[in-house]
Amino acid sequence: MSATIKDSSTRSQTSRADIFANIRRGLKSDSSDTQRQQTVANRLSAKADNLIPARSQxxxxxxxxxxxxxxxxxxxxxxxxxxxxxxxxxxxxxxxxxxxxxxxxxxxxxxxxxxxxxxxxxxxxxxxxxxxxxxxxxxxxxxxxxxxxxxxxxxxxxxxxxxxxxxxxxxxxxxxxxxxxxxxxxxxxxxxxxxxxxxxxxxxxxxxxxxxxxxxxxxxxxxxxxxxxxxxxxxx
CATH class of the missing domain: 3.40.50.10420 (NagB/RpiA/CoA transferase-like)
Incomplete structure (x- = not known):
């Protein structure tokens, strides 16, 4: 039974890795990872407002x-x-x-x-x-x-x-x-x-x-x- 559980866990990890690899390929662009990370960092640091209800304005x-x-x-x-x-x-x-x-x-x-x-x-x-x-x-x-x-x-x-x-x-x-x-x-x-x-x-x-x-x-x-x-x- 333990071998079956181990095999199932291994298949699950492999499938997850495949999914993430496909996502990365789908998101592939001319920008490098460093550039994308900087874009995210800039967006977070800007702390831009979200959609604000009219009643609070x-x-x-x-x-x-x-x-x-x-x-x-x-x-x-x-x-x-x-x-x-x-x-x-x-x-x-x-x-x-x-x-x-x-x-x-x-x-x-x-x-x-x-x-x-x-x-x-x-x-x-x-x-x-x-x-x-x-x-x-x-x-x-x-x-x-x-x-x-x-x-x-x-x-x-x-x-x-x-x-x-x-x-x-x-x-x-x-x-x-x-x-x-x-x-x-x-x-x-x-x-x-x-x-x-x-x-x-x-x-x-x-x-x-x-x-x-x-x-x-x-x-x-x-x-x-x-x-x-x-x-x-x-x-x-």
């Missing part, structure tokens, strides 16, 4: 409104704030309303330098650490918002580990109005401009809370991540 103000509409349709909760300084009070109000007494925060300077007295007044604990199983709520900053689909782009860092985005049941995310772009291509361009060729290890695209209808077509929230997504929208 809007003036900035309309992009903001589109983002808000699409995010809300995706079941995200939107809380509009005038400034970043209002974030602690907004968090305290939301957590108190939903009977949550702990908030696990990213340690970004943007967040850690805020006045968190509103949480103390409501006796809500605040931690800055990696998220753990059993955490109820987390707070992070987003890198950008994508109007096309109401999607948040977040990236990992030493100050904001990816676990904060997925383990807690409730995810609160700070998004600045000025960070919104029209389409995915613009979001990736912005990321490359910020980090160059050394991109963050993890980039997450989040559109609304986690959900699934895989089982008997019944919608279940929080299937693979937070049950609730709260966007703290800063109107800067």
């Amino acid at each position: 809007l003036p900035p103000a309309e992009q903001v409104e589109l983002f808000k509409t699409m995010a809300t349709e995706a079941a995200a909760e939107l809380i509009e704030l005038e400034s970043l300084a209002e974030v602690p009070q907004a968090c305290a109000d939301w957590l108190t309303q939903h009977h949550v007494d702990q908030l696990n925060c990213a340690s970004d300077t943007e967040l850690s330098t805020l006045d968190w007295q509103p949480l103390d007044e409501q006796q809500i604990g605040r931690n800055e650490r990696v998220a753990q199983v059993g955490d109820i709520a987390s707070l992070t900053c987003s890198f950008t918002g994508i109007a096309e689909t109401g999607t948040l782009m977040l990236h990992s860092s030493a100050q904001s580990p990816t676990t904060l985005n997925f383990l807690p049941d409730n995810h609160l995310v700070v998004l600045h109005r000025s960070a919104i772009v029209g389409c995915y291509e613009e979001a990736w361009k912005k990321l490359r401009q910020t980090f160059g060729e050394t991109l963050p290890r993890t980039v997450n695209m989040i559109t609304g809370p986690s959900r699934s209808a895989d089982i008997e077509q019944t919608l279940q929230m929080g299937a693979h991540g937070p049950k609730t997504l709260i966007i703290l929208f800063i109107k800067d």
Whole structure:
């Protein structure tokens, strides 16, 4: 039996080699392999835009409104704030309303330098650490918002580990109005401009809370991540 399996494997490898050889012959041109490889390299390095939907090719103000509409349709909760300084009070109000007494925060300077007295007044604990199983709520900053689909782009860092985005049941995310772009291509361009060729290890695209209808077509929230997504929208 082992000899039969070996013969079958050998024939399969030979057939595969024949197929690839035929493809190479069919693609044969006057250009050398080096030239073709350079053509591919140039195309990749150019990072040209793909086909962009018309709905994302809007003036900035309309992009903001589109983002808000699409995010809300995706079941995200939107809380509009005038400034970043209002974030602690907004968090305290939301957590108190939903009977949550702990908030696990990213340690970004943007967040850690805020006045968190509103949480103390409501006796809500605040931690800055990696998220753990059993955490109820987390707070992070987003890198950008994508109007096309109401999607948040977040990236990992030493100050904001990816676990904060997925383990807690409730995810609160700070998004600045000025960070919104029209389409995915613009979001990736912005990321490359910020980090160059050394991109963050993890980039997450989040559109609304986690959900699934895989089982008997019944919608279940929080299937693979937070049950609730709260966007703290800063109107800067």
